[in-house]
Amino acid sequence: MAAKSLNQQIFRLTGGLVLLSAIAILVNVWFSTVEHAEKQLRGNLQIAESVFKQTFSNREEQLYNSVDILTSDFGFKAAVASDDEATIESALLNHGQRVEADLMAQLSLQGTVISTTNPSLEVGGQFPYQTLIEQTNQRGGANTIMMLNDQLYQAILLVVETPRPHGITLIGFDVDNTLLERLKSITQLDVTISVEQQGNVTYSVSTLQAAIQEQALQLTTADLSWLDVLLFSDALYISKRFLYVDNGDNQIWVTLSENVTRLYGEFNRLQLKITAIAAILLILTLMFGAMFAKKLSTPLYGLSRYARRISGGDYEQVIEVDSKTTEIDALSTAFVAMQANIKERQSEIEFQATHDLLTGIYNRYKIAKILDARFKQDRQFVVVGANIHGFRGVNDIFGYQSGDRCLQAIAARFEQLDGECARLSGGEFLWLPDREINDEVLSIVQRKIEMPIIVDDVVMNIKIALGVLQCPQDCSDSESVFKRVNICLDEARVTQGLIVSYAEEFERNYVRRLAIISELKKALVTQQSELSLCYQPKLNLNTNKVDHAEALIRWNSSQLGFVPPDEFIAIAEQAGLINQVTQWVINAVIDDVVTLREHDVRLSIAINLSAKDIVDPHLLSNVTDKLKEFDLPHDCLSFEITESDIVSDPKKAVAELQRFRDAGFSLAIDDFGTGYSSLTYLKSLPVTELKIDKSFVLKLNTQRSDQQIVQTILHLAKSFNLDVVAEGVEDKASLTLLREWGCKWGQGYYICKPAPLSQLISWYTDNLATDWTT
Template sequence: MYKPTYHHRLFQTNKGIERLAFPLFLLVILVIAYVVYQTGGIKFVYSHSMYLPILLSGFIYGVRGGILIAVIGGLALGPYMPIDSVSGEKQETLNWIYRTIFFSLVGILSGVASQSVRAHIKRLEWNSRHDINTGLRNRAALLEDLIDLGSQKYKSSLFALTLVTFDNMADLRTAFGIDVVEDIVRQAAERSQSAHGPHVGLYRSSPEQIAAIVAASAIEEIEGFLDHLVKLFQSPFQIGQVAVHADARVGYVRGDVSTQGVERPETLLLEAEAASLAAHRSGQNSVHYNAAFMTAVKENLSLLGDLRRAMENGELSLHYQPKITMSSGKVCGAEALIRWKHPQRGWIPPGLFIPCAEQSTLIQAVVEFTLTCSLKQITEWLDQGVSIPVAVNVSPRNLIHPGFVDNVLSCLDHYAVAGNLLELEITEGALMIDMERMIGELNRLAQHGVRISVDDFGTGYSSLQYLHRLPISHLKIDQSFVKRALTDAGASHIIESAISLAHKMHIKAIGEGIENQATYDLLARQGCDIAQGYAVSHPLPEHEFIRWYAQHEKGFSFTEQ
């Protein structure tokens, strides 16, 4: 709750002080007049004591109060106050009128100064709890109002703290300039204020985020209001003459002030922000807070903090999963898969730390580490008489990073590895990022013999109008379809279509995630070229891979799962 400062308390008078001060000033004026008369009259300096009640009255009552007390004081030292009380010499009329006017000017100046200071303090107070551009209350005010929820101010016991963020604000800024943020937030606030429901207050909790406290007597009321809020944000926003879409995500946390109060509003706000982050990452319109969100955020940050050290301390290593030609059973390549053995946590699954790295700048270092280790391994295998290409997974962030292609080519030269022994696996979605630039970069790699394969093909992101322009050597059918091929006719048809498309484009199809003989036979009948999965082999450390390779070349066999 807001605690007024010393200066605010000093200049913020109340009715009680005003009622008490006025008769006190009248009494002081009478006392001063009596003292002036008893000490010899107006010609002595004691008359200047009258400035004290005049200045104080202007301070407390403003201009009007300063003038009123000045006039009363001037009259008290006016026509009935002699110049010399002993001789009885009276004042000239112009003398006491001039004094009264001068007193009034002092009262006016005191009142103006007091009112100006109070107005300035009020502006500072307002600015400290409001966003200047939109007029919405700010984060500090939000925290104060959350504490007030526990008082008698609100009759409803249930509440929800809601945060609305806009995922595509960076794109909007790029297209329309930085002022677009203010326009979007202002329009979003207007829509929220127009919503009918148990709405308590709106806030601008951060430059690109608005918050709302929603109080109600039932959870259904809160949920209904939030659904309505999401629908309001789905309508286009007007930026000048252009209608644009702002991708709003809602994160919220519920509470009950009757049972727990709101003793730590900062924690509540952090939980709402965690829910907002979860909505952003999951692509959902609205997400209710779950304690697992906070745990996941802390875990991700902790993993990223350890990841850089892991690369330096040799905790990361590569395992290699073989690929075989389905028609002959011969090994035709391997995929490099990163593994992390943490000194305290043990083996950490790639699915836990790779997605975190992909959302950070660390993915550049991770892929560079994988690329370097793979090229070293290729040279070692060449020395042992094994010549097979190694596939390295590449993140979309790598592809758009300046100098990535130059770095790949530099590594190939450094390790004296031919380009056709390196394969870069790129997800389908990555190909849709800056397609024209992507075509140019991938063509540069292909000109040096580097193989390009499309990973997770069939997940629905590809654009066939661009696919034929890319220097792709392999299409890797997503394993979600391969694993369902025996039981799901739709998945089987998708696989068959993907294989047919690959062959028409004169490239090879890879079936990933083959776990048994029946799936292998089905894909072979459909014409799939290359198999990868547990049925062929698990990912293997480099020393085990060589042993497996030597044994496999003697005779092809499956490992049923």
């Protein structure tokens, strides 16, 4: 039987039963509909309140994940520990853009603003909410909604531990009309957020039109009457108001408002028609009013029950309403759609809270829950941390889109393994195998993950560093897992094979690296005598004169003592300080060249460059500007580049090195013979010299194999019209052989050990007439 409209049923019923049925319908419809509408209205407001709180809870969780990723980043913690404001500002800006945060700031533990991306806070000023600072210091973090310069923010504060508390990181999202309009689209209710101080509203943001705000914010469900709806149906709002945040002086109030016209529109029209008929057919309407009211109210009550169950989180119920009216059928269909949409949004919210949105695998929050659950089971399990070695280079070379595709491919490979996996941050992953694994299995997994990744016909060859923790021996909770995985991966990145298992000494090494980074930063930016240069002369075997020398940096730290160059140079490269170290060396060498020339000592000083120095676009201009400042020729300096730095990115290296050659500088390949592919690029490199590694020269006079290697390099250099420097000359016999074979320069302890500038000048003067081979 076809469903009939509500109006058709009213006309058929009241037209045949006259006055008595009209009165019965009027009374029953009035009371039943008003009661149902009020319950539905309250239900809508309650659902809207739940959705509002859930939305802000999800934003709070998103803020926590964002600030947790930032404060867990090694580089950021190092910057905070060393009070490196420039690095902190850069990290805040980059991370804020990545997570689309509207407020990013770094505060001291006392609340002083160190760095910020938002003009609402002033660097050097005091954070206005000291109660939050105290709460953050006590609990390690805090969340709130607060006002800053007439703008409302939802914010998270988290203490940065390096490993001791060293500052507070603040991240926040705007609470503005865009957010409220999104909430309105979900709840179909208008939202007003107001800030009150001592009972006075100081700030308000609302989706309501200004003309109706006062009425909408004052009328609550307790004040509602059907007469109001009837007389003011064009602009009648019912509101529910609750306190969301109490910051002491500031209180954040939320008001949810519904335009009851949508609920009472059909009811009002029905009331008017029934009232008109009731005036004529009162007696007949009374006889049939009860039956009609029941027929109308029963499905509405049923829908009301469904609404309450939906508001309680039951999204699996089957909504069935026995009705033959199109309006109630439409309302029932709307309930079904609402239930499905809320369920879908809930699932999406839960997925986003527990999964990495780029790769689809678990995120840090979810894997932490899994780890804590395993610790509670008190059983043995293995945690494997993985890091893409040099992932920043992947983004720089191939672009961020290809970098994202790379992360997705690696995540898919981890998903194919047994167990659980998660992406922690950047190129860092965590894998929890379901079974015990040994070194052989780890090597197989490493090779599988490192298989080439092809993106748009571009082949990306990657290396994966693996750090292994045995739990619960090595860790006791998820936080210690994350910390020690980072420490493990730091060791793995500098270990042959890129696989290590956690050892207690790693933590000591990690602390020492942090200390070296901190002290090195201080040494580079302060006037001090910790950093110094030594020079080792190079003897020209053709003229028997010293005309070149190599600059070697030394560091005697007041806190750490003597730190070997091999140790702090490697750490400086990892921490992004190598460019500052190189610039310090260049400035110091040029100052020393001026001193040498004042003592009539004419030497060309060789300076070592790293891979990051080569690609620094400002290095060459800085060198030439410094030489021009002292009116020095370019041939007073030369540069040495290690073979491995060249082959890591030969095309870019060739382009950058050519700029140095075009500027008139000599270039040498340092440690030649220790690499694996130099011959491939040697013919295209704009170098002037090869420097034979000392491992082939130290026992040159006694080792036949070393003699063959050195002679081969000399013949190769001659074919390419390159000069050769042999370092590691320890005796006269080796020096004589090199001279006979045509090597141009010799360098080593037999000639002179590395010496400070004053000693070099004295040594040079004393050995002007020395014949080194007799």
